[in-house]
Amino acid sequence: MSPDGKWSIGELAELAGVTVKTVRFYSDRGLLPEAARSYGGHRRYGPEALDRLRLIRSLRTLDLPVPDVGRVLEHEDALEEVVAGQLRELGTQLAALRWREAALQLLQECTPSERADRLRLIGAVTAPPSTAVLARFWRRWLPARLPARLTGAIIEQAVPQPPADPTPAQVLAFARLHVLVTGDCDGGELCQPAAHQADKGYRPAVLYDGLGEAYELAGKQLLAQRPPHEGEALDCFVSAYAGSHGTRDTPDFRRMLSGQLAMDPRIDHYWELTAEVSGPSQPMPGAAHDWLCAALDIRAARSAA
Known part of the structure; x- marks a missing residue:
C-alpha cells in the first residue's frame, strides 16, 4: 500500500x-x-x-x-429477495431441461416412422410447457356467464400441471392434449353439451356448484375401487342437474337425464390424456363423471324394469 x-x-x-x-x-x-x-x-x-x-x-x-x-x-436486506428470485428462475430452467430430456428420450425410443409425427407434436409446445392454451379451451367450452369463482375452480381442477420430472409418455400425452384443445370443434367431441347451451333453460351456476361436490364424492369411490352404485354421490349428481333445470329429482327425471347425457358430446379423449399427464393418484372429473353416468344408467335401467 x-x-x-x-x-x-x-x-x-x-x-x-x-x-x-x-x-x-x-x-x-x-x-x-x-x-x-x-x-x-x-x-x-x-x-x-x-x-x-x-x-x-x-x-x-x-x-x-x-x-x-x-x-x-x-x-x-435485498439479498433474500434476490436469492428467492434466482431460485425461481433456476427452477424454471431445470424444469425446461427435464422436459427437453424426456422429449429427446421420446424421440430416441420411437420408430423411424413415428419420428416425424412426434417431432411435430413436441415442437408445438414450449419447454416447460404452458397451460394457458388449456385454460383458454375451458373458458370457451364452459357455459357463458358462469361466475368467475366457478370458472376458476373448474379450470384449476381440469387443467393438468406439467410434471416436474416428466416421463417420455407424459411429454407425448401433454403434446397431444395441446393439439386436441387447439383444434376446431366442427361438431366433434369438443362441442358443448346441452347443459351449456343458453336456449335450454339451464342455470349453469347451480349445475356446476352441485357437480363439483358430486365429482368429489365419486372420486372417493373411484379411489376405493368401488363399482358404480346408487348413493350420496349419485343423488348429488342428479340434484345438480335437477336444480339447474328448476325441477325435482324423480324417477322420470333420472330416465330423461340418463338419455340426455348419453347423447351429449363428450371430451373423453381430453380426460384420457389428462390422466396420462397427471398420473393415477387423483381421479379426474372425467372419470368421476363416467362413474356417475354409469351409476345413473344402472338406476334408470332398474326403474324401467
Whole structure:
C-alpha cells in the first residue's frame, strides 16, 4: 500500500486475484467506488474496496446479474429477495431441461416412422410447457356467464400441471392434449353439451356448484375401487342437474337425464390424456363423471324394469 493508504487499480486487482479489466468493469458500473484519483488521474482504492470486490465476486459466482449485485450492495436486506428470485428462475430452467430430456428420450425410443409425427407434436409446445392454451379451451367450452369463482375452480381442477420430472409418455400425452384443445370443434367431441347451451333453460351456476361436490364424492369411490352404485354421490349428481333445470329429482327425471347425457358430446379423449399427464393418484372429473353416468344408467335401467 502506498504512503497515502491507497491502492492503484493494478494493486487492488492483484490482491483480489482478478484482472485489471474486471476491477475497471465494476468501477465503471458504480459497484466499486474509488477512494480518490492520483495527480495523474489514475484510480485509487482504499482497503474497503478489497472487501467489497470480494463480496462482488462471491455474488457473481452465484451467477447473480450485475443489477442484482448492485441492489445487494446498496441494501443488505435485498439479498433474500434476490436469492428467492434466482431460485425461481433456476427452477424454471431445470424444469425446461427435464422436459427437453424426456422429449429427446421420446424421440430416441420411437420408430423411424413415428419420428416425424412426434417431432411435430413436441415442437408445438414450449419447454416447460404452458397451460394457458388449456385454460383458454375451458373458458370457451364452459357455459357463458358462469361466475368467475366457478370458472376458476373448474379450470384449476381440469387443467393438468406439467410434471416436474416428466416421463417420455407424459411429454407425448401433454403434446397431444395441446393439439386436441387447439383444434376446431366442427361438431366433434369438443362441442358443448346441452347443459351449456343458453336456449335450454339451464342455470349453469347451480349445475356446476352441485357437480363439483358430486365429482368429489365419486372420486372417493373411484379411489376405493368401488363399482358404480346408487348413493350420496349419485343423488348429488342428479340434484345438480335437477336444480339447474328448476325441477325435482324423480324417477322420470333420472330416465330423461340418463338419455340426455348419453347423447351429449363428450371430451373423453381430453380426460384420457389428462390422466396420462397427471398420473393415477387423483381421479379426474372425467372419470368421476363416467362413474356417475354409469351409476345413473344402472338406476334408470332398474326403474324401467
